[in-house]
Structures are given as structure tokens and as C-alpha cells.
Amino acid sequence: MAKAPRSGPYICGIDAALDVVSGKWKGLVLWELHAHGVRRFAELRRALPGVSEKMLTQHLREMEADGLVHREVYAEVPPKVEYSLTDAGASLNEALRPLGDWGRERLQRQGLEVRPVAERP
Amino acid sequence: MAKAPRSGPYICGIDAALDVVSGKWKGLVLWELHAHGVRRFAELRRALPGVSEKMLTQHLREMEADGLVHREVYAEVPPKVEYSLTDAGASLNEALRPLGDWGRERLQRQGLEVRPVAERP
DNA sequence: TGCGGTACTTACCTTTTCGTGAGGAGGGCG
DNA sequence: CGCCCTCCTCACGAAAAGGTAAGTACCGCA
Secondary structure: OOOOOOOOOEOOHHHHHHHHHOOOOHHHHHHHHHHHOEEEHHHHHHHOOOOOHHHHHHHHHHHHHOOOEEEEEEOOOOOEEEEEEOHHHHHHHHHHHHHHHHHHHHHHHOOOOEOOOOOOO | OOOOOOOOOEOOHHHHHHHHHOOOOHHHHHHHHHHHOEEEHHHHHHHOOOOOHHHHHHHHHHHHHOOOEEEEEEOOOOOEEEEEEOHHHHHHHHHHHHHHHHHHHHHHHHOOOEOOOOOOO
């Protein structure tokens, strides 16, 4: 069960965009892929503290189905899979940047901690 | 139970911002309030096709707690409650605009229908 | 031989979210 | 006297999302 294709029609663009990024880790995956360009499964897993393998694969598959990430499988042993952003994923990340700025400002205003995962762009 | 204040720390700004807009109707509420400035409960309800009263009040309360919307209660009979965006809510909407554009482009690219709720800004 | 690393899948369970339907207080309307 | 209007609140469940743990298949390393 990948994901129900959404019952009704979208009401506006925000609606459609949020549908694609909502998910506990999707924003972070986008972020990480944007910061590093290409990442392997285990690298992403290490980058997202607390994510389970199941959730990560599930989110990656959904994002692949949504055309946000590209999945390159190398038929090797041991297996090797590389994930990267598609053009749509990259443009989504661009569109997401003001939102990220807003969120960071908000965190500062509230004196909340931010746990940096890796160097940020 | 308003909402659990989020267990762990946020990892980046996108994380924090998404936490505040994720919810089936929050994006639409923001949109509607941005388009009209001030709306009453029943007006919002009519504007969001399919929303239940419970969900609408719940989302409005959460957004109020998050400092996104202002809630003005008039001690009248019949009751009258007006909702409007706070400065934080307005700036969030600004930050959300590129995302909305992205979503609309995406919808066009996929030939999906968009059901307009009201005149858009 | 046994363990760790690769990238998953599967089954099962808990938590969160969403929806449905009821009720309620104080009026106006017929 | 009911019934509808306002804006909610509460109780009950279904559905979705997320978490846990195990299994798969192959290899390198000690």
C-alpha cells in the first residue's frame, strides 16, 4: 500500500504541495538530499536520527512516485541504491526555502533548540 | 487534548514550519483568512467544503495556540466569533506562497482539477 | 562459524488524526 | 411550543500514520 491517491480534488496549490511534503521525514529527506546531492540509503538513515528503516523506505517510495526523488539501483553485491533530487524535487526545495526561513525565525523567537543534522547549505 | 507539543526537538526550520501547517485544513484556513482578512466561524465552514465543525474548531484552536490566528469573541447573542491572521500568520502565508505556486504548477503539469473555493488573491 | 553491513519486506501493534453524531445555551421566528 | 440560528464541546469509532521487530539474501571479515 503505497498511499491512497487522495480522495477529493485539491482546492489550491498549497493544498497540493502540502500533500506531497507532509510525512514525518519528507521535509528532512528533501533537505538532506539538497545539501548533499546524492545519498545512499544508509547515509540518509544515519542523517535522520530516529527514523526507522520502514518509514524511510516508505517515504522514499512515495517521493519517488511523486516524482521528487530519483532512485538508482546498482545490481551489485552488496546492494547499493543512490537517491537524488529530480528537477521537481529541486524546485520544490526552492519553494520550501522561505518556509524554512520562517520556521527558523520562529524557533529563534521561541528560544527552542535546533539540532543540526549535518552542515547546512 | 489540544495537541502534544511535539516530542523531540526540531531538526531544521522546515521541520518546524511543517509541524504548524500540517493538518487537513490548516493550509486552507490560512488561505481563506489571507484572502478575506476577517472571517466568522460559519463563513470559514462554508468556505471549506467537507470540513466538520469539530475539525474546524480544533484546527483554529491549534493555530491560535501557535500564534497564527487571532480569535475575537463578541459576548453577544447570538454568539459571534471573528478570526483573522496575526502578523506571524501573515508572514507564514508569505512564506507559503512559493509553495503554493509550486503546487499549482504541479497540478497543471498533471492536468489535475482545482476546485476554487473563492476568488483568490 | 558467526557477525556485521547492504537495502529492503512483512507482520503486528500503538498512536494520532479525522469523521459522525449528539447536546447545549441563548435567543428569533412562525 | 417547537425549530433554527450561533459556536462550540463531548463521546465514540474508523482510518491513517507511525513504530517495533523479525526475516531475506548475499558478501567480507575474523
